[in-house]
Amino acid sequence: MKIISARRASLPLLFVPVVFGPLSAMAAEEQTLIVSATPQAVSELDTPAAVSVVRGEDLRHAAPRINLSESLGSVPGLQIQNRQNYAQDLQLSVRGFGARSTFGVRGIRMYVDGIPATMPDGQGQTSNIDLSSVESIDVLRGPFSALYGNASGGVININTQTGQQPPVVEASSYYGSYGTWRYGMKATGAVGDGTQAGDVDYAVSTTRFTTHGYRDHSGARKNLANAKLGVRIDDASKLTLIFNSVDMKANDPGGLSYQEWQNNPRQSPRGDQYNTRKTIKQTQAGIRYDRQLSAQDDLSVMMYAGEREMTQYQSIPDTAQTVNRAHSGGVIDMQRHYQGIDTRWTHRGELLVPVTFTTGLNYENMSENRRGYENFVMNNGAPDYGVKGDKRRDERNLMWNLDPYLQTQWQLTQKLSVEAGVRYSSVWFDSNDRYITPQNGDDSGDASYHKWLPAGAVKYAVTDAWNLYAAAGRGFETPTINELSYRPDGKGGLNINLQPSTNNTYEVGSKTRIGNGILTAALFRTDTDNEIVVDTNNDGRTSYKNAGKTRRQGVEIALDQQFAENWKLKMAWTYLDATYRTNVCNNADCSGNRMPGIARNMGYASLGWEPEEGWYAGADARYMSDVMANDANTAKAPSYTVVGLNTGYKLNYGKWGMDIFGRVDNLFDKTYSGSEIVNASRDRYYEPAPGRNYGVGLSVSYRFE
Known part of the structure; x- marks a missing residue:
């Protein structure tokens, strides 16, 4: 059986959108948001969009440096939760986009030094991010995130450190509860000041992480390496080489029903029975x-290429595979190759008023060989799980996108500016079935999706330290390869009825500089078809x-403040009302229900005494309201508040630092569910979080001055 699904549109002959945007005439050195994968400076105050910038120093301050979830709670609109399951990655959503993901990251574009951590189909991961070498993380929410193309309900851009003088070598380690251990080395430095031909800068980091895990069958180990080398070619040009590698093995404890959670939150009955686990090897390199x-x-x-190998053993009974001969098995064996190029040209000038425009072309492609096997072999008439059995799937999947984009910026008056951009996103998917039997026909198929993605904003500078803005934009999200691969009826073949979602977002906001800090507020609404x-x-x-139509609307408020020289205060609150506007349930009317996996209220507060040297201490508190676990809203995870404390000592002695x-x-010792598996079978929604836990860390550095 040949299955072909296509949704096509022709590229209009005229690519002449009228777009505008702000260019700060009073501070030309300040760069506002640039729609490109290439890392750029982002001004929280001047960018007419909801954007938060988190410094690498804050990420590493008294922290394990293992997961992004440790330190991004201060970003409003970002819901990031640790599943306590390294086989399935963090659960991450921005204003509700990505909340449906049962593993990995969906609906959010992620970049590390300009290299996408999100594939062309919108599927991403955080496992290759080295927190020890992060310089800054920019989190973009709202209309302008649509200008990053497919599956950009939010954008997370990670920039790693650029080496500078003097050279520094650092060794760091962390040991915590449940056998958690991380240790690593980092070296940064430069030859020259970066302005002369032949000047070189470098930053190299390597980390090893191991844990027994809080839950049974949740142990993991990960080796991670990251390197960046910059070479000044001449006075006008620079070449940067980027390398990243991750090698990980992790057991998968799976979800629990509510009763299982209450009886023993650390148990993993399916993990023990099926020996569920995942191995990942990924290597990538880029040149800018x-x-x-x-x-x-x-x-x-920016050019990059990478490869990823993954093998996963799932908790699928043998009967489900033997009864349905079209079933693709309980073992996924995948090899993926991906590469891309992003070319960008920026011009600054005047056309009655100061104007800047950026135009570029982005191309990405991905090819994967995906095979499925039974996750058992028969031994004396009984299944022996956790062993690769007979082949049940063999296919080659291709996906690629070609996106031209344009953004211009006009400073109409000293106080008033407008900004807008447009991207024409085209995504193609093609699957070639190489496993054809009498019981399993040819399930090959293809699909293509095309969409104009405009966005615009108006900014008014009330004072030099207070900006007001309004923005609007359209985005879209295609199904990922995994989401297209499985049909609800359990039969083989592509899920040809699954179509891309489209959304329109509207936002107004205020940004105010207060002393050494900034206060931001945003009011938004997103309607999705x-x-x-x-x-x-x-x-x-x-x-x-x-699901037909949905609506997300809410408010985000954040304060990042430093006062009395050494005191630091961070506060954030998010109210997000995410509901279905049409019925999505098979056996009941769910219109008006809350969308699962999304908290209606989130709060964060931290206060710390952080001098350059000597003793320091801090406390943080995180609140999350209840989260619906299914579309019918018949199950939910209760609300919770957790508190953390830290203290430490910094010492500088000559060239040494500690x-x-x-x-x-x-x-x-709060009992709570750290994350939820949306619409999980047999009501196994809950992934319990650990109770009270402890950790100690040490870093020692030496400066070659």
Whole structure:
């Protein structure tokens, strides 16, 4: 049986959108948001969009440096939770986009030094991010995130450190509860000041992480390496080489029903029975060329390539595979190759008023060989699980995108500016079935999706320290390869009824500089058609469907403040009302229900005494309201508040530096679900979080001055 699904549109002949945007005439050195994968400076105050910048120093302060979830709680609108399951990655969503993901990251574009951590189909991961070498993390929410193309309900851009003088070598380690151990080395430095031909900068980091895990069958180990080398070619150009590698093995404890959670939150009955686990090996490299063509023109070219190998053993009973001969098995064996290029040209000038425009072309492609096997062999008439058995799937999947984009910026008056951009996103998917039997026909198929993605904003500078803005934009999200691969009826073949979702977002906001800090507030609403949601989740196999219409609306407020020289205060609150506007349930009317996996209220507060040297201490508190676990809203995870404390000592002695700290998390031993598996089969929604836990860390550095 040949299955072909296609949704095609022709590229209009005229690519002449009228777009505008702000260019700060009073501070030309401040760069506002640039729609490109190439890392750029982001101004929280001047960018007419909801954007938060988190410094690498804050990420590493008295922290294990293992997961992004440790330190991004201060970002409003970002819901990031640790599943306590390294086989399935963090659960991450921005204003509700990505909340449906049962593993990995969906609906959010992620970049590390300009290299996408999100594939062309919108599927991403955080496992290759080295927190020890992060310089900054930019989190973009709202209309302008749509200008990053497919599956950009939010954008997370990670920039790693660029080496500078003097050279520094650092060794760091962390040891915590449940046998958690991380240790690593980092070296940064430069030859020259980076302005002369032949100047070189470098940053190299390597980390090893191991843990027994809080839950049974949740142990993991990960080796991670990251390197960046910059070479100044001449006065006008620079070449940067980037390398990243991750090698990980992790057991998968799976989800629990509410009764299982209450009886014993650390148990893993399916993990023990099926020996569920995952191994990942990924290596990627990139090269970025930046050249100043003239005083008004800049050129940037980013090229990258990588490969990823993954093997996963799932908790699927043998009967589900033997009864249905079209079943693809309980073992996924995948090899993936991906590469891309992003070329960007920026021009600054005047056309009655100061104007800047950026235009570029982004191309990405991915090819994967995906095979499925039974996760058992028969031994004396009984299944022996956790062993690769007979082949049940063999296919080659291709996906690629070609996206031209344009953004211009106009400073209409000293106080008033407008900004807008447009991207024409085209995504192609093609699957070639190489496993054809009498019981399993040819399930090959293809699909293509095309969409104009415009966005615009108006900014008014009330004072030099207070900006107001309004923004609007359209985004879209295609199904991922995994989401297209499985049909709700359990039969083989592509899920041809699954269509991309489209959304329109409107936002107004205020940003105010207060002393050494910033206060931001945003009011937003997003209406989505054909929202992609979980349909069925049975025996480890998840299928998806379109949900008609949904609405997300809410408020985000954040304060990042430093006062009295050494005191630091961070506060954030998010109210997010995410509901279905049409029925998505098979056996009941769910219109008006809350969307699962999304907290209606989230709060964060931290206060710390952080001098340059000597003793320091801090406390943080995180609140999350209850979270619905299924579309019918018949199950939910209760609300919770957790508190953490840390203290440490920093010492600088000549060329040596030392930082030693201790911390306790979940101080009051709160019992709560750290994340939820949306619409999980047999009501196994809950992934319990650990109770009170402890950790100590040490870093020692030496400066070659």
